[in-house]
Structures are given as C-alpha cells and as structure tokens.
Amino acid sequence: MIHRSTAVKALIGVAALLVVAACGSSGSSSSSSSSSGGSSGAPVKGGNLTFAAVQDAQSMNATTVFDNNSIWIFEQIYQTLYTVTNDGKGVKPLLATSYTMSSDKKTYTFTLRKGVKFSNGQPMTSADVKFSIDQNRKATQGWAYLDSAISSVDAPSPDTVVIHLKFPWAPLLADLSIFANGIVPNNYGGETENQFYQHPIGTGPFKWDYWHKGSALKLVRNPLYWEKGKPYLDSVTWTDVPNDNTRLLQLKGGQAQVDQTPAWSTVASLKSTPNVNMFLFPSTQTNYLAFNENVKPFQDVHVRRAISLAINRNALVKAVLFGNGKPANSLFPPQVPYYQKATPGLQFNMTQAKQEMAKSSVPHGFTTTILIPSGNSDYLTISTIMQSELKPLGIKVKIQQLDPNTANTNFQNQKYDMSLTLWTMDIPDPDELATFAVDPKSGAKSFFTSYNNPAVVKATHQAETTTVPAQRQTLYNTVQTGAANDAFMAFLYYSPYPYATTSNVHGFFVTPLGNMHMEDVWLSKP
C-alpha cells in the first residue's frame, strides 16, 4: 500500500516550489495604480521607460536599414541637420541652425549649431557631417537614392557645411531630415562600419547600453546632450513582445509603459481603461489595392474604375480598423505637404461601378485573384469583403495567401493580378512617394503596377526641380487628380498610429512619419 503521507509530502513540495517562485526575485510587477491625470506640471527627471515593441530591431546601420523598429530606436542616437516638424509637413533646424541658398539654387551653405558634442565627448564639426552624408551617398543598398541630387559635400570651416547639387532640388531639406543622413563621428571614430554599428555613437539624447537580440535593447541618457535639461528619462528599454495580448497585459500589469500598436479591436476598451492613455496619432499610412496592368483586363481604365467604385471604404474602416480611420481620397495622405483635399479619389457608388463595367472590355465580368501574405488577418478581412462587393459586377475573386516573403517577392516581380499594399512616408515631401508610385521608370515600376500616364509622370519630375511652393502645389494637384481618375490603384483608407501608454507617461508624441522624440518624455511619480 502506498503511504498516503508520501503523496502528501510530495504535493507539499510542489506548493513549496510555488511559494519560492512567487517570492523569488524582486517583484517586477510594480503597481501601476498611479492616480490618473496626476501631475502634468513640471517634468520630472529620472526613471526608466519600457517600450513593448511588436518585433526586435534589425540593425543600427542608418544608411542601409528599412525596418521601422530599428529606425525609431536609432533616431534617439543620431541626429540630422534638419528634423520633421510635429505636423509632419515641414522641417525645422536641429543640428544646423540656418542655411543660405545660391541664386542658381544649386549650392546650399549650412551653419552648424555650436556646442554640440558626441556622447563620447568629442565636439561635432563639419568634418563629421561631410563624412556622414558621404557615407549615405555611397551606401549601395540603402537610402543613397535620396541623396542622388547631391554632387558633393564640402566642409570649409568647422561649423559650415556646403552642399553642391547637380540641379535645383526642392526636397533637399526634407531629404536631409531622414535618419539615413544622421550625423556620426568622422571615420566612425577609427572603427570599421560594422564595428561602429555594434555600439554606435551620436549627438542624440540617448546613448548605447546593450542589445540582447530578441529580448531587449536599452539606451541610457547621454549626459553631454546639447539641449539643456533633456532628456528627462534615465533610460529607455525596447522589449520584443510579438503577441498583441501579451503587450496589453504587460501594460496593464505595469511591466511596460508603452504598448506599440495594440490591436484595433482593443482600442475602444483601452480608451475607457483607467490609468491608460490611448493615442491615435495622425499618420502618413495609406492602404491601397494595386492592379497589375501587365495582366488583362487591368490595363482597361474602366475595369479599374469599376472595381474602385464597388468598394465600400467605410465598411473596411469599420471591419478592419473598428472605426479608427477614414476612407482615402488621394494617393497622398492628408499629413503630407501638397496634399489636395479635393482630389476626386473614387468612393463607393454601385450605380457608377456598373456603368463603368458596361463601358469596359469585359462587361460580363471575369475571374481574377487577389494576392495577400498569409497570417495577416486585416488583409484577409479586406479581401473577403471585396470578394462579395465585386460579385454584383460579375467579377469572381479568388484569394491567394502566400507566406509573407513569397507574397512580397511575387508582388515586386509583378506576378499578381490584384494585391493589397501600403505606404508610409519617410520624408516630409511627396517626392519620394510620387516617383515610386507613378513613374514606370523609377525601379519600382509605378508601385509594381506598370501604370504610365505621361502627363502625370512629367508633373512629378517638374515638381522636383521647382522650388516655388505654389508651383509645386499645382503640379502635385495634377499628379493626384490624374492618379485618382486613372484609378491605377484603389485608394482604400488612412489609418493612425495606435499607441497605448500608462497615464504616468508624459510628453509622448509620434509625428505622422513615425518619429518619436524620447527626450521630451518624462514619467511622473506614482
């Protein structure tokens, strides 16, 4: 007979383990029951902010990396000559304080801010600026194309930098504001490029601490930062928490102070959760339905217009964004300079859709496929809704889900009929998007659609070399109206950046381009 006491003793052992584990280490489950709306008075210095991010960063090399999670982190380390304004439509001086432009508009002379030091104590000079911009221009696989109008950079004196252009170039300041043109020490301080980016140095408010890949990346305050009194935080730690539910629970449990992109379905309940602030920052993100004009019948403008007219964008906003967004009317999002509010982007109108189909080359409909990456529930929802919306036109849509890498490859090789895609701006100027989206010779082949409207292409090129804002507005109006009438893509919706923070976080702000200035953030005492 098995002695019962032995069994009991063993169970006590399990209970003991439970107790040991529970009392184990210092509770990191600090209570977040700070009174909401506490003191939004003077900023408080100190504290560590934990930022629960959707995925890990990839690399700190600003000239080659396209991954947002990396970018939003190293933007706290390196700074640029000019930076994006809070409304995302312009630039303001940062490491440069002013500039003059020659009368032929091909030479810009920048005056650098005095008293700026790198986090290792060395003063920033024009030699560092020249090196950094030249490095970006040389990067063969990264952002060099934004500096393609630059013919050379000179450093005539320690606080003057001269940039020579090949031709007048309106987006220059906007291009200089991109993180890829961030200022790093001359010659990487004697290290190789790869070595340098393992522990990079910049003039920004935070400096390198460590990166445990897949787990956490930590930056600490730069005591030599030139903006007096900032940063307020002692450190910021970005943690890799891929699961939406877990990030949310971390926020509620006080383990993280910022939840990056909570699921749209949770936004409403977060808005009414005490001690949590739910932000929906205006963004430059636009979602589109792309038509491959190399595949029949999408070369027919009536087919494209019919499909675009049959899509109920309000239904999409409700189903996918849970109401947190609005239908798109233009190729450009409202947060971009030269956005035309009156752009006639097609909206839901079944009568007109049927009329367009009747005028088209396939009045009785056809069968086609929509390509989306698997595992993306938003895209699947959109595709399913579209499937039923296009049926009345006689268009049978098959949904093809491929693994994300394959789907992306096929899209970029134009092996698709229709596909869902999106864009967010990298610079506060429409040039980057315009050339990418409507110029068939731009390497992206008009956003991989092969769309070609010579008048629209011409307007795009002219807008690059005109520096008069009113003229640029007229040209970009032509681009937007043309793109809308040609319906080369169906513009679906604009969505904001959702961020949830605990209520003791102050000063947290995200520009429409996604930049965050963590030097403005402070934590009030619980």
Place this chain on the structure above:
Amino acid sequence: MLIPVAFGVTLIVFFMIHLIPGDPARTILGIHATPQRIAILHREWGLNRPLISQYLLFLDRILHGNLGPSLYYGVPATTIILQRLPATLWLIVYATVIAVLISVPLAMIAASRKDGVRDHVVRVVPLFGLGMPPFWLGILLIYAFSITLKLFPVSGYGSGFFGHLHAMFLPALTVAIALSPVVIRSLRASMLNVLGAEYITTARSKGVPGHRLFLRHVLRNAVIPAVTVLGINIGFLIGGTVIIENVFAIPGIGQLMLNSIFERDFPVVQGVTLVFAVMVVLLNLGADIAYATLDPRVRFER
C-alpha cells in the same frame, strides 16, 4: 548515432529552406528592393553560387565551429543562437521538473485506490490540460496570476537565477500542464502493474513499511516505462516551445527559428535545426542512461 542523424537533418533542412520561394534580401530591403540591390546582397552572402557549393561551404564552416553570418542581423549566427538557447533550455528543464512534481504524487494517489473517486478525478481532470490550447491557457494564467494577483511578472525571462525562476514559472507551468496528463496516465498504469506483482506481496508480507515499499520497490520499477514516455514527449516539446515563447515573450530559439524562417535567414535556420537535432539525440541518450541507472537488468545485459 549523433553524427549521422545531425548530418541527415541538416541536409534535409538546407535543401528545403533553399528550395522554397522567398529571399532574405527582400526581407531586408522590403518595398525598397531593386534588382541591383538584391544582386549586391546575394553576392555578399554567397547566394548567387550553385546550391551544392553553398552546402559544401556550410559543412566546411560547421567543421570549424562556424555557422555562418545571420543574414538579418549581420552578426555570426552562432552568437545569436547561443544568446537565445539558455531561455529555451530553462523552459524545457523547468517544465519537466514541474511536470514530474505534479505527475508523481497524482499518479500515486490514483494508483493507491484503483477505481476509487480519487482515481477517476486524477484520470479525468488533467485531460483538460491536454485539451486546452497552450496560448489560451498561457494568457489565462498571466491574467490570473500576473495581473489580478500580481504574483509573477507578465512575461519575459528575468535576470539572475532567482529572476529566471520567478519569471519562467508561469510559462513552465503552462507547458507542464500539457505534458502531465500523458505522464500521469503512464505512470499510474505502470504503478498498478507493479503493485500487482509478486515481489510486492513478498515485501509486504516481510513487513516492509509503506514508505520504503513505495520508494524502493514500487516507484523504482514503475518509473522506467514512464521515463521513456517522458523522454519522447520532451522531444516533441523542443520543437513546440514556439507558441509559449511567443505568448510569454521569452527570447528563446523557438521564436528565433520561426522568425528566421519568415525572414529566410538561412544560416540561422540551419543552425537552429542543427541544435534541435543535437538536443533530441542527447535527450534520447539521457533517457537511455536513466533507464540503465534505474534498471540493473539493462545494465548487466550489455
């Protein structure tokens, strides 16, 4: 045994991952991919060479202890894998310990009164653990113990030995709850088997007290088949930690494997597979050794 198995596994995985469509260069470049940029990255990574020569390069590197560079992170794959391995090992070992601590007493309780109420309860209740999806169970446990009761951190790995013990308890428990039902049942069955044996009757009639009877005679004999069952299940576990690591934000190699496949980070996928293969073989070896230690008959047969 180890070498041919590891070799075979890497061969299969190498060709599988290279033959599925998709390109690590496109992962890195995203929407900014152009044919020129892709070609540059391919040349840098040696992906423009024939598959066979890439495989031979891979083998050559392994023999020198080098798994190649992570295409996504740009640092050696070995570094990343070694950084992430401890978290998964913690999860597996911790889960096994908890599973054993749960299973042994419960099996004893069940076997002590066959077909009694206790027996039925112990046989049925753990089945819920087997049926519940781990990600759901994990979130529930987090909600109950981390948010409401604030006993444990919501997720993550913690730091320091006691930090790990604290932070990994819930994830390990989630895994153990799924692991235990099978172990309980097999242990109970073998205990009942042993209890009916003649040497037990002999020992009882000699007056061996219940305590010693259990430890010396019953458990030692009953545990042998259970060790095999446990060993096999842990083998499955090694590949199955991905979900738990995702839910609990544990920086382990399960998540690393998943992300690397999506990113087509070939060297890391190959490296992690090699590690998995080695772990499973070592585990089976360990089970064999445990078997031999517990059962002298096996020892002397050799």
